[in-house]
Amino acid sequence: VPQCVWRINVDIPEEANQNLSFSTTERWWEQTDLTKLIISNNKLQSLTDDLRLLPALTVLDIHDNQLTSLPSAIGELENLQKLNVSHNKLQILPEEITKLRNLKGLYLQHNELTCIPEGFEQLFNLEDLDISNNRLTTVPASFSS
Numbered sequence: 001v002p003q004c005v006w007r008i009n010v011d012i013p014e015e016a017n018q019n020l021s022f023s024t025t026e027r028w029w030e031q032t033d034l035t036k037l038i039i040s041n042n043k044l045q046s047l048t049d050d051l052r053l054l055p056a057l058t059v060l061d062i063h064d065n066q067l068t069s070l071p072s073a074i075g076e077l078e079n080l081q082k083l084n085v086s087h088n089k090l091q092i093l094p095e096e097i098t099k100l101r102n103l104k105g106l107y108l109q110h111n112e113l114t115c116i117p118e119g120f121e122q123l124f125n126l127e128d129l130d131i132s133n134n135r136l137t138t139v140p141a142s143f144s145s
Helices: 014-018 049-053 072-076 095-099
Strands: 036-038 059-061 082-084 105-107 128-130
Touching: 049 072, 072 095
Parallel strands: 036 059, 059 082, 082 105, 105 128
Antiparallel strands: none
């Protein structure tokens, strides 16, 4: 993923430097934070902690890649409501995923997960969870909460 994607809310776009006569309403980069990022079907093998530079994300869709892990910075996406990491090669989930208190949909199907981290009871808003087609042998007792 190009660095400019992670920095879209941080860096001023090139066109801003070329034309100084933008009106307030035309300065989209000062008004809008990226809320939805769909980077599925790209053969991505990893994501960086620069993911934390997109705190306004409500949807992160990274299905159908080749991810074996998620960065711990994913726990900093406190506005995230939907996370789709299905059809990857995830073997473990970072504990930080339990910090996503606004998460409503979590799609983990078709990975290589053998366990789920403790703390899922903290995901009070979780409505949709798909963990089918993994290698789970057990789930934490707290999962029933």
